[in-house]
Amino acid sequence: MNGPAAPAVKRTGIMLSATRYWPTEIWKSPWSLPRYRAGAAWLAGILLGICAVGAAAGELSAWGGRLLALLESTGLPAYATAWIWLLFKLACVIGVIVANGLWAVWWERKISAHMQSRFGPMYAGGFHGWAQTIFDTIKLLLKEDVTPAAADRVMHALAPVIAIAPCVMAFAPVLFGTDLAAANLDIGVLYVFAFAGVSVIGVVMAGWASGNKYSLLGGLRAAAQIVSYELPRGFSVVPVLMFAGSLDLAVIDRAQAGYWLGFLPRWFIFYPVVGQLSFLFFLIASVAETNRTPFDIPEAESELVAGFHTEFSGMKWSLFFLTEYGYVLLSSFLLAVFFLGGGAAPLPGLGFIPSWIWMTGKAMLMMFVFLWFRWTFPRLRVDQLMDFNWKFLLPWCFANIGLAGLILYLLGTR
Amino acid sequence: MIVDAIAFYSMAAVAVTGAVLVVTLRNAVHSALALGLSLAGVAGIFAALGADFLFAAQLLIYVGAIAVLIVFVLMLLGRASDLRLRQVNQQWAAALLICAITGVGLFHLAKLFGGIGAAAASRPTTRPLGLLMLGDYVLCFELVSLVLLAALLGAIFFSHKDAP
Numbered sequence: 001m002n003g004p005a006a007p008a009v010k011r012t013g014i015m016l017s018a019t020r021y022w023p024t025e026i027w028k029s030p031w032s033l034p035r036y037r038a039g040a041a042w043l044a045g046i047l048l049g050i051c052a053v054g055a056a057a058g059e060l061s062a063w064g065g066r067l068l069a070l071l072e073s074t075g076l077p078a079y080a081t082a083w084i085w086l087l088f089k090l091a092c093v094i095g096v097i098v099a100n101g102l103w104a105v106w107w108e109r110k111i112s113a114h115m116q117s118r119f120g121p122m123y124a125g126g127f128h129g130w131a132q133t134i135f136d137t138i139k140l141l142l143k144e145d146v147t148p149a150a151a152d153r154v155m156h157a158l159a160p161v162i163a164i165a166p167c168v169m170a171f172a173p174v175l176f177g178t179d180l181a182a183a184n185l186d187i188g189v190l191y192v193f194a195f196a197g198v199s200v201i202g203v204v205m206a207g208w209a210s211g212n213k214y215s216l217l218g219g220l221r222a223a224a225q226i227v228s229y230e231l232p233r234g235f236s237v238v239p240v241l242m243f244a245g246s247l248d249l250a251v252i253d254r255a256q257a258g259y260w261l262g263f264l265p266r267w268f269i270f271y272p273v274v275g276q277l278s279f280l281f282f283l284i285a286s287v288a289e290t291n292r293t294p295f296d297i298p299e300a301e302s303e304l305v306a307g308f309h310t311e312f313s314g315m316k317w318s319l320f321f322l323t324e325y326g327y328v329l330l331s332s333f334l335l336a337v338f339f340l341g342g343g344a345a346p347l348p349g350l351g352f353i354p355s356w357i358w359m360t361g362k363a364m365l366m367m368f369v370f371l372w373f374r375w376t377f378p379r380l381r382v383d384q385l386m387d388f389n390w391k392f393l394l395p396w397c398f399a400n401i402g403l404a405g406l407i408l409y410l411l412g413t414r
Numbered sequence: 415m416i417v418d419a420i421a422f423y424s425m426a427a428v429a430v431t432g433a434v435l436v437v438t439l440r441n442a443v444h445s446a447l448a449l450g451l452s453l454a455g456v457a458g459i460f461a462a463l464g465a466d467f468l469f470a471a472q473l474l475i476y477v478g479a480i481a482v483l484i485v486f487v488l489m490l491l492g493r494a495s496d497l498r499l500r501q502v503n504q505q506w507a508a509a510l511l512i513c514a515i516t517g518v519g520l521f522h523l524a525k526l527f528g529g530i531g532a533a534a535a536s537r538p539t540t541r542p543l544g545l546l547m548l549g550d551y552v553l554c555f556e557l558v559s560l561v562l563l564a565a566l567l568g569a570i571f572f573s574h575k576d577a578p
Contacts, residue, residue, distance in 0.1 A: 079417075155444075155447075185466070186466060186538035186540060187466045187467055187469075187470050187538070187540055190467070190470040190471070190474065190540075191470050193470075193474060194469075194470040194471075194473035194474040194477075194478060195473065197473075197474055197477075197478025197479065198454075198473065198477050198478050200478070200482055201447070201450055201477070201481065201482060201485070204482060204485050204486070204489070205447065207489075208443055208485075208489055216489060219489065220486060220489055220490060223482050223483070223485065223486040224486065226482075227478075227479050227482055227483060227486075230474075230478065230479070247540055
């Protein structure tokens with residue numbers, strides 16, 4: 001008999017050629033694979049380890065207080081202590097933003113790869129390509145920095161700086177755990193939104209200064225989109241501010257402590273109808289504000305090459321991406337504080353795990369939602385984007401505020 | 415406090431420098447960006463004076479929205495001559511004189527009210543502002559809203575294709 005021998009096991013995957021096939025059948029019963037079980041065990045072990053370390057370390061804000069007391073006991077003059085403490089907090093916040101860039105890019109690559117039946121980075125560093133983004137950063141640092149001949153040199157160099165500086169400043173009142181923020185501001189929410197809206201000037205400058213029609217179109221689209229979506233983003237959290245009665249993020253965080261009926265956490269997302277609607281509106285507007293798919297028309301690859309950052313390379317280019325992932329992290333922490341109870345535990349009896357682990361966990365969950373969105377939905381067209389904002393999102397945000405007022409009136413709490 | 419004075423005067427310098435750049439730069443887009451810088455300097459002055467709500471509102475509305483929209487319009491409707499336009503014509507001496515007279519008048523007016531300062535340390539202003547706007551001054555507040563609404567509708571009416 002001629003021809004290839006019949007396979008011993010009938011394989012149900014996608015045949016790529018006579019000898020290679022893509023094993024989709026393993027996803028029907030992944031738990032039968034020993035390596036899959038081992039990976040799940042590792043993941044559970046890492047999460048339990050983080051919780052154990054957190055429970056042993058306790059609240060980070062208490063450690064901050066101890067560090068400040070130590071600094072004050074050294075006998076330095078008061079202003080020197082204040083400045084050192086300020087610089088320390090600034091270094092912590094910038095460290096969080098930069099580390100988030102490394103982590104989020106790697107995570108996004110892995111998630112996008114798995115959603116498309118690929119593996120993503122697998123080689124750099126050994127375990128699942130964990131060092132890929134570190135090597136990428138080194139590559140970007142060594143890359144030639146090109147400025148086009150038609151560019152406005154000063155504006156071209158200044159644009160990434162103007163994009164990222166407000167991002168760093170917007171993190172000042174963001175809570176990383178209960179009472180764990182660089183600055184305790186009474187106008188926290190307004191402050192974050194104010195600085196988050198300034199970054200678009202850097203994007204518009206980048207688009208104009210590149211001297212390239214695709215860049216200019218990208219910058220124009222970014223200006224129109226971000227200015228439009230700022231409105232529903234601000235108005236969607238008004239119900240939360242009404243329930244909490246303050247613009248201070250720490251007050252909003254504390255207002256969600258405790259449980260209804262002994263088990264249902266008093267988070268704003270569990271307020272009937274109003275909470276879920278404002279969560280959804282804020283999530284959608286936040287995705288649009290960060291210029292990510294399905295709202296990424298400022299950098300739509302199929303239409304505008306790369307939009308406003310077409311003519312950027314090396315570290316200037318990566319500053320734009322650091323800004324984008326910084327804003328994703330900012331939105332994740334804001335979602336956690338506004339709707340998911342901030343540093344509060346989801347069930348009674350879990351309070352021994354400190355608030356910063358809950359807060360970071362909830363923020364990472366929300367960041368996963370951001371990445372999930374990006375690799376699930378197709379891109380909107382420009383007119384669809386504007387129609388959706390002005391004709392659907394904004395009117396319903398106002399209706400939601402009215403509903404929140406009605407609930408507060410009927411409950412008679414304020 | 416010396417730090418307060420440094421903060422105030424540096425922010426004032428930013429605002430004035432931005433304003434001077436707006437009227438001296440030849441490139442219209444540069445001028446618009448300098449306007450954003452000047453408005454941010456004004457926001458910084460509010461912050462240095464302890465007016466926290468005004469600071470955030472100024473940044474949110476003037477820098478984050480109005481300056482961006484001015485740049486947007488310049489890019490969308492700009493002409494090539496916008497990039498090398500002279501900012502002054504033959505009447506600059508007369509304009510300078512009018513500016514000087516107005517400046518002296520404003521200086522005297524400011525000196526009249528210069529002694530008024532906050533007696534105590536600044537404290538959060540959001541709650542008192544909200545109570546005043548929806549309490550004692552609710553009529554003025556609603557009238558201003560009405561004027562803004564009329565302006566908005568008028569802009570839509572005149573920019574509509576079928577406008578008479």
